[in-house]
Each structure stands twice: as structure tokens, then as C-alpha cells.
Amino acid sequence: MNSDLMVEKYAIMKETKIEAKVGNLEAVQNFISEVLKAASDCPAKLQRQIILAVEEIFVNIALYAYSQNVWATSSQNKQPVAEAGIVTIRIAVSDEIIIEFMDSGIPFNPLEIDEPNLTSSTEEREIGGLGIFMVKNLMDTIKYRNEDNKNILILAKKVAKYSYPLNFPVGEVRW
Amino acid sequence: MNTMKIKVLQNEEKTTLTLTGRLDATTSQALQDALMPHLGKNKHVELDLAKLAYTSSAGLRVLLMGEKTAKAQEGRLTLVNVTPEVMEVFEMTGFSGILHFE
Numbered sequence: 001m002n003s004d005l006m007v008e009k010y011a012i013m014k015e016t017k018i019e020a021k022v023g024n025l026e027a028v029q030n031f032i033s034e035v036l037k038a039a040s041d042c043p044a045k046l047q048r049q050i051i052l053a054v055e056e057i058f059v060n061i062a063l064y065a066y067s068q069n070v071w072a073t074s075s076q077n078k079q080p081v082a083e084a085g086i087v088t089i090r091i092a093v094s095d096e097i098i099i100e101f102m103d104s105g106i107p108f109n110p111l112e113i114d115e116p117n118l119t120s121s122t123e124e125r126e127i128g129g130l131g132i133f134m135v136k137n138l139m140d141t142i143k144y145r146n147e148d149n150k151n152i153l154i155l156a157k158k159v160a161k162y163s164y165p166l167n168f169p170v171g172e173v174r175w
Numbered sequence: 176m177n178t179m180k181i182k183v184l185q186n187e188e189k190t191t192l193t194l195t196g197r198l199d200a201t202t203s204q205a206l207q208d209a210l211m212p213h214l215g216k217n218k219h220v221e222l223d224l225a226k227l228a229y230t231s232s233a234g235l236r237v238l239l240m241g242e243k244t245a246k247a248q249e250g251r252l253t254l255v256n257v258t259p260e261v262m263e264v265f266e267m268t269g270f271s272g273i274l275h276f277e
Contacts, residue, residue: 022201025201029177048229052229052231052264059200059231062200116268118268119272121273122239122243122246122273123243123246123247125239127235130232130268133268134232134264134267138267
């Protein structure tokens with residue numbers, strides 16, 4: 001384990017595992033909020049933006065990742081999908097804030113959702129895709145990959161106050 | 176943390192719903208249930224958002240549904256006292272162009 005390196009790079013690293021249901025939104029936002037508050041250099045506006053992005057991603061997972069098909073398949077085979085119904089959320093803070101969501105639900109890349117048309121008329125306006133659109137807007141980086149049948153989504157946002165870049169590539173964090 | 180209160184005040188002129196708290200995936204259904212019955216032909220519904228500090232896309236969904244219904248039924252839905260935090264979300268999503276502010 002390269003723990004010295006991690007301590008050097010991240011002021012804070014936390015992880016939580018939680019059931020993927022909308023009712024857990026408050027617990028998830030509190031988990032993120034507490035870390036952001038502990039990172040005293042994270043401005044209030046940035047905290048707000050991150051909390052919003054976290055809702056959009058978590059709720060999306062809660063609503064769609066573990067549809068009945070996944071549950072049915074796992075019970076039929078008598079081999080439950082590992083950590084079915086669970087989302088693992090990790091947050092690391094250095095000169096940027098990195099949040100990782102991992103679930104073993106239906107493979108789904110939110111970056112493939114069509115961009116919403118923000119100028120269409122009221123009648124034609126649709127809500128689909130707005131959540132992900134906001135996340136793209138609020139964060140500097142959003143990356144998706146599917147690995148070992150897990151959806152892994154990583155959000156990152158620079159904390160503007162810091163002036164010394166640490167230059168490690170997003171998506172290659174060692175936890 | 177994630178709660179929202181809705182106060183309804185009705186007079187001959189309009190119905191005012193005052194929202195206090197956060198409009199998110201766990202509270203947006205409450206707004207939908209409170210708002211929709213008041214919309215209708217020649218009816219004016221006002222949302223007072225002075226004490227609403229947060230909305231996510233779940234809240235936008237209900238506001239869009241309300242605006243579409245009001246428009247289709249020749250009623251009015253207006254928003255007053257929108258906080259900068261919530262306005263930021265309206266602007267980011269183009270909702271500032273379709274919702275009505277007073």
C-alpha cells in the first residue's frame with residue numbers, strides 16, 4: 001500500500017456504502033457535506049454545486065441502476081449480484097474534490113444521454129437529461145467507466161483557492 | 176436537512192404557495208400534490224420562493240409540469256422572491272426563459 005503517497009495527496013478521503021434508494025438522499029448529501037465542511041478551503045458556493053451534482057447522480061442510480069431485472073436475475077440464479085442495491089461513494093479532497101460512485105447495477109453511461117434543448121418552447125421542453133446536463137455544468141470533470149460489471153462514475157472539481165496544482169490525472173486515483 | 180414546508184394562502188385574486196426548505200427528489204412530490212389542484216382556467220398561482228435555498232432537477236420537473244399545465248389551461252403560474260441560489264439553477268438550465276417571475 002502506498003499510504004504515504006495518499007496522505008500527501010489527499011487531505012481527506014472517506015467512503016460510505018449505502019442502499020441505492022431515493023430516501024437515502026439526505027444521508028448521502030450529509031456524508032458529502034461533512035467532508036466538504038471539514039475541508040475549510042471549500043467555498044460555500046462550491047459546496048452547494050457539489051451537493052447538487054451529488055443529488056443528480058445518486059438519485060439517478062437509485063431510480064435506475066437496480067431495476068427489477070437485476071433483482072430477478074440474481075434471485076433466479078441463486079447467486080445474488082455482489083452488493084446488489086448498494087452504492088459505494090468515495091470522496092477525496094486535495095486541490096480538487098473527487099467523488100466516485102460505484103454500483104453493480106445495469107451498465108449505464110450517463111454521458112451518453114442526449115443533451116436537453118434549453119431553448120425550446122414551454123410545450124416542447126422536456127426534463128430528461130437535465131440532471132446530467134447540470135452535473136456536466138457544475139463539475140470540471142465527469143468520467144464513466146464500466147469495470148468488472150460495475151458502473152464507476154467520477155466527478156471532479158478544482159478548489160479555486162489553491163494555487164499549487166498537484167497534477168494527478170483524474171480517474172487514476174488509488175484508493 | 177432535506178425537508179420542505181408548503182404554506183397555502185388563498186384569496187379571490189390568487190393562490191400563494193410559500194415554500195420553505197429544499198426542493199429535491201424527496202420533497203418534490205409534495206409540491207406537485209400541493210400545486211397541481213390550484214392550477215386551472217383563469218387561475219393565478221404564485222410561488223413564494225424567498226425561503227427556498229435549493230432545487231435539483233426533481234424540483235424543475237414539477238415547476239415545468241406546473242408551467243405547462245397553467246399555460247395549456249390559460250392560467251398563470253408566477254414565481255416571486257427567488258433566491259440567488261435557486262436562480263442560478265434556473266439560469267443554468269434555461270428555465271429562467273420559460274418560467275414567469277414577478
